[in-house]
Amino acid sequence: MKLRFAAVLLLPCGLAQAEPRITQNDFGGAGLLQTPTARMSPAGELSVNANRTSPYSRYSVSLQPLDWLEGSFRYTAITNRPYGPSSMSGDQSYKDKAVDVKARLWEETHWAPEVALGFRDVGGTGLFASEFVVANKRFDNLDFSAGLAWGYIGNRGDIDNPFSVLGDRFKTRPAMEGTGDVNAGSYFRGSPSFFGGVSYQTPWDRLSLKLEYEGNDYKHEPKDNVIKQDSPINLGAVFKVTDSVDVSAAWERGNTAMFGITFHTNFVSRKAPAKTFDPPAEPLPAKAPVQPMEQVDWADVSQRLQQNAGYKVERISQRGSELLVYGEQQRYFHSAKAVGRASRILDNSVNDEIDWFTVVNKRYDLALEETSVPRQTFREVINNEEPLQSLHRTTEVNPAMPHNEKTLYTQPLQRFSYGMGLGFKQNVGGPDGLLYQFSADADAEFRFTRNTWWSGMLSQNLVNNFDKFTYDAPSGLPRVRTDLRQYLTTSDTTMPLFQLSHAEQLDKDLYGMVYGGYLESMFAGVGAEVLFRPTGERWSVGADLNYVRQREFDQGFDLRDYSVLTGHITGYTDLPYETLAAISVGRYLAGDWGVTFDISREFSNGVRFGGWATMTTASGAEYGEGSFDKGIYLSIPFDEMMSMSTMRRANLVWAPLTRDGGARLNRSFQLHSMTDSRDDDMFYRNFEKITE
Known part of the structure; x- marks a missing residue:
């Protein structure tokens, strides 16, 4: 499994659900101990879990992108089985990777239970694969669950399969191949077993108790493990150390102890840190300045717009009673906050012939959207004379369009910028065990023009x-x-990026970009991309084409012999529940052709949960273990974790295996993300920040 990570903190959050508390099971996901329940954590919940029940050590990450959908990535070490021959992996134990999914079918009512359908190990090796239906009913501080499971959770197989009425094939369950395929041909096959239990919230709010009956008899464990079960009854307890840390202990199989720990937070209910390191917003003047527009110190206004509102100003113009600022936002993740601060600065600087402030947001000279704020209403809201809703109704967000206007000031291009940061790389899941690297990263950018730049x-x-x-x-x-x-071990000093790019707005809704250089750590080349993103629509379509050549392992300027033409056509569409679906069709780096499905949800604070799967023309034998590319990811704005505003993100990607099939070019600049501000949903969902 490959993990790409950038400094994520799990910060405390308050409990969002009623008691009894919803806690994690041994495998990851809401549940008791060995068994799942129908309960769901609140949307936005992230849990990181680790526990030990000999001979298994389990590590999992569970995400709750929707109220009714739960996903988990799990990594299991079978500590009494070797990964392979000692010549390959030494004394490393066997590692298993899996993805689980659970969906709620309906919610609990006064009379009816909550019911969920789940799949364990749906995208892993299948060693712990299981399908289940489970129901929950709550009575005061007791939460009862009961379910029916096929596969691992129901390995006791003590009842006839109800689906056998559909055919004899449902009477037997095929053996798992251990290839990481979806294994859909085995779903709901074989003899199932019942499972269930109860959790009890004690009067002490920090302590919860669990009791369960599991449907596994441990006679069919992966890798021919011989495990003795003295009792199918498991007993456990969960202790809340803090609002974000749980520790658990249990007695399982009647003979084995379990110990575990869970770190969790919720990116919807938790509060972002106060921005104590941001400059204070400018206060509004008692009355508008009186100097004529031609006497305004526009250079000073431009400097204040950059230092206080985050806009690197290109020019300032006037059209009648409207003042327009063209600039590129470089500090504030939430555009409402940036627009509000810019409006304060402009209100402090111009006389009362100006009635509207319009900020035109640009990215590498691509005009994206313009936000127009009515001056008088803005003043009244800031001074608590009008409710925020009045400003919400009258503030306009429109596509950026050319205007017949008078230019008052043009800011010289600031050509060079740079930054420093800490990098972290991790590789886990192979026979070498847990591998990591911390690095010091320096990045720089030079603008030849506003839309032609070098980055390294x-x-x-x-x-x-x-x-x-x-x-x-x-x-x-x-x-x-x-x-x-080889790429990770050949050199201590590497050059992951050295790229020249040029972007252009080809038409009102059409954008284009060409680029060349050392595009990522493993490939260099040239390419082009176009994106059609129509105004006011919930869909867009783009295409990219790249000719790339493999880089030498030291990530310097030298290249290897392998080259390939790769590219994709990608369609994007918004779905209900603030979800985004993307489908890409094209040729991948290994020359295989195929399709990638990606679906994600973005919350109002910008946190995004998502997952992807790629199917290509590469056969299972060519691809190797895993059969196809898949994984889940989490993207968190640093703004949610720091005491200063920033537009940077922390990106985590969990992929069960690193394979060659379905591999895409990891470009640093992509038009869809560069033009995200054309979608005004984020602006209006965080509109209250216009007063900050």
Whole structure:
């Protein structure tokens, strides 16, 4: 499994659900101990879990993108089985990776229980694969669950399969191949078993107790493990150390202890830190300045707009009673906050012939959207003379359009910028165990023009254990990603990015970009991208085409022999529940053709949960273990975790395996993300920040 990470903190959050509390089971996901329940955590919940029940050590991450949908990624170490021959992996134990999904079918009512349908190990090796239906009913501080499971959770198989009426094939369950395929042919097959239990919230709010009857008799464990079960009854307790940390202990199988810990937070209910390191917003004047427009110190206004409102100003113009500021936002993640601060600065600077303030947001000279604020209403809201709703009704967000206007000031182009940061890379799930690297990263950008720029990055290794990285995964395809070990271990100083780019607005809703250079850590080349994003629509479509060549392992300027033409056509559409679906069709880095499905949900604070799956023309034998590319990801604005405003994000990606099939070029600049501000939903969902 490959994990790409950037400094994420799990910060405390309040409990959003009624008692008894919803806690995690041993496998990850809401449940008792070995068994799941129908309960769901509140939307936006993230849980990181670790527990030990000999011979299994389990580590999981559970996400709740929707009120009715739960997803988990799990990593299991079977500690009494070797990963493979000692010549390949030494004394490393066997590692299993899996993805679980659970969906609520209906909510609990006064008379009816809550019911959920779930799939365990739906996208892993299938060693712990199971399907289940489970119901929950709450009575005061007791929460009862009962369910029916096929596969691992129901391995006792003590009842006839009710689906056998549909055919004899449902009477037997095929053996898992351990390839990481979806294994849909085995769903709901074989003899199932009942399971269930109860959780009890004690009068002490920190302590919950659990009792369950599990449907697994441990006679059919993966890797022919011989595990003795003295009792199907498991007993456990969960202790809330803090609002974001739970520890758990249990007695399972009648003979084995379990210990675990869970870190969790909720990115909807939790509060972002106060921005104590932001400059204070300018106060409004008692009355508007009186100096004529031609006497305004526009250079000073431009400087204040950059320092206080985050806009790198291109120019300031006037059209009748409207003042327009053209600039690129570089500090505030929430555009409402930036627009409000810009409006304060302009109100402090111009006389009362101006009735409207319009901020035209640009990105690399691509005009994206213009936000117009009525001056008088803005003043009344700031001074608590009118409710915020009055400003919400009258503030306009429109596509950026050319205007017949008078230019008052043009800011010289600021060409060079740079930054420093800490990088973290991790590789886990192979026979080499847990591998990590911390690095010091320096990035820089030089603007030749406002829409032509060079960007680069240098990365210096600080500390790592990649000397233990000895395993190269087998592959039946060109090694476009499975040479990861060489790229991580050859040089302490690397150059992940050295790229020249040019972007252009080709028409009102059409954007284009060309680029070339060292595009990512493993590939260099040239490419082009176009994006059609129509105004006011919930869909867009783009295409990219790239000719790339593999880089040398030291990530310097030299190249290897392998080259490929790769590119995709991608359609994007908004779905209910603030979800975004993307479908890409094209050619991947290994020369295979296929399709990638990606679905994600973005919350009002910008946190995004998502997952993807890629199917290509590469056969299972060519692809190797895993059969197809898949994973889940989490993207968190640093603004949600820091005491200063920033537009940067922390991105985490969990993929069960690094394989060559379905591999895409990891470009640093993509038009869809560059033009995200054309969607005004985020602006209006966070409109209250216009007063901050």
